[in-house]
Amino acid sequence: MRGIAVGIDVGGTNLRGALISSDGKILKRRSVPSEANKGMEFVVKNLLRLIRDMVGNKEVAGIGIGIAGIIDQKKGVLTQAPNIANVRNYPIRKALIEQIGTGIPVFLENDANCAALGENWVGSGRESSSLVVLTLGTGVGGGIIVGGKLWRGEDGMAGEIGHITVDPDGPRCNCGNYGCLESFSSASALRRRIKEVLGGKDIEASVRQRFTRVSEHRIPEVLRELALKGDKLALSLWDEFGRALGIAIASLVNLLNVDMIVIGGGLSNAWELFIKSAIRESRKRALRAPIRRVRIEKSVLGSDAGIFGAGYLVFEGCNGQNSQ
Ligand SMILES: [Zn+2]
Structure with a gap:
């Protein structure tokens, strides 16, 4: 799988994102406040801002997002998220795809699982x-x-x-x-x-x-x-x-x-x-x-492990190893 992935770590304070190449290099970084205390609508609005800012008119293979919480991957639903106000079964993938279009796949994963993928891909556990x-x-x-x-x-x-x-x-x-x-x-x-x-x-x-x-x-x-x-x-x-x-x-x-x-x-x-x-x-x-x-x-990798892992989700998912 070639191309560029967007990897994002959704934190309680900031959304940190990067464009990542398929050989595991960070090409560009951005960070915006998450406003997680105001609820999921604000987080989605800020995610879209971050994605547009990073992607511009480049072609990307997909967007990977790591979030602390419980995720129903099949439905693309965030079931629970301890750091975000009032989250209960929020259809995050649908909300993002409605705005960015169906041409760019969106992959979701728990943040610690993303850290594990990141460490295994390019970190201590490679x-x-x-x-x-x-x-x-x-x-x-x-x-x-x-x-x-x-x-x-x-x-x-x-x-x-x-x-x-x-x-x-x-x-x-x-x-x-x-x-x-x-x-x-x-x-x-x-x-x-x-x-x-x-x-x-x-x-x-x-x-x-x-x-x-x-x-x-x-x-x-x-x-x-x-x-x-x-x-x-x-x-x-x-x-x-x-x-x-x-x-x-x-x-x-x-x-x-x-x-x-x-x-x-x-x-x-x-x-x-x-x-x-x-x-x-x-x-x-x-x-x-x-x-x-x-x-x-x-x-x-420190706090970048989750970003790398979120990017890896895209390359893994586009190879058909991950259910979307
Ligand atoms: Zn416990």
């Missing part, structure tokens, strides 16, 4: 045919590649690794379950832990002082900075974070015996603070052969 990609951000996303292909599952819901139980008595997760990986190894988990620590009775004044006037969204970054300076509390929170991740990794390698696990997402920038405890814990729990084999690496 030499591998079996890998799991974990994205650590506000939540925990996952994508599974087996035999060189994305495993979507019967309902397109495979790879929801963030909702593996790592502690049956753990805190309540957004999904309604208790003790999911996401409630330990995510930015929202770090925020919750800081609230718990500050709410404790015996807390030292110096600890409280460190976190007063820190806005909630900056807590993970502040914890990273403090841990790098050797702060004991911050180090222990990253250790907890890594331990839960290690429990999940043990289950993943026991279940899938993959060649690689790639860790990406915004919090992978704290790699050196959590990876030791993650590896220690996974070695303690996993069966010997699969944990010895697996290579655990940091994403080289």
Whole structure:
């Protein structure tokens, strides 16, 4: 398959897009605010603006879009999306095709699955045919590649690794379950832990002082900075974070015996603070052969993994490997 694909990552704050060549090079980038808090109509309006701006009068093979949420690929419907206001069964493909015409195919995929495709195509996992990609951000996303292909599952819901139980008595997760990986190894988990620590009775004044006037969204970054300076509390929170991740990794390698696990997402920038405890814990729990084999690496594509994966959807789809 030759040509140029449009790859777009729909985030809660921005829509980030690129024109991508079939050999995996970014030719042009654009970003616009998503206005996701205003609802799906605004997101679609901004998507169209981004697409028109990037494509101009060039010929493109198709448009691939990665979105955090649950997607019914056959119908082209966004069933649920946690970062976009009031989404329920929104017919996103139809809404886009009505505006851009039927000549350009539109492919949709969950954002973490896109990250897995991107890493497998041009990233850390490009030499591998079996890998799991974990994205650590506000939540925990996952994508599974087996035999060189994305495993979507019967309902397109495979790879929801963030909702593996790592502690049956753990805190309540957004999904309604208790003790999911996401409630330990995510930015929202770090925020919750800081609230718990500050709410404790015996807390030292110096600890409280460190976190007063820190806005909630900056807590993970502040914890990273403090841990790098050797702060004991911050180090222990990253250790907890890594331990839960290690429990999940043990289950993943026991279940899938993959060649690689790639860790990406915004919090992978704290790699050196959590990876030791993650590896220690996974070695303690996993069966010997699969944990010895697996290579655990940091994403080289970072936040571009999803854009590459969205572009890959187009090349894969135009080869007839993907149902549209
Ligand atoms: Zn959950």
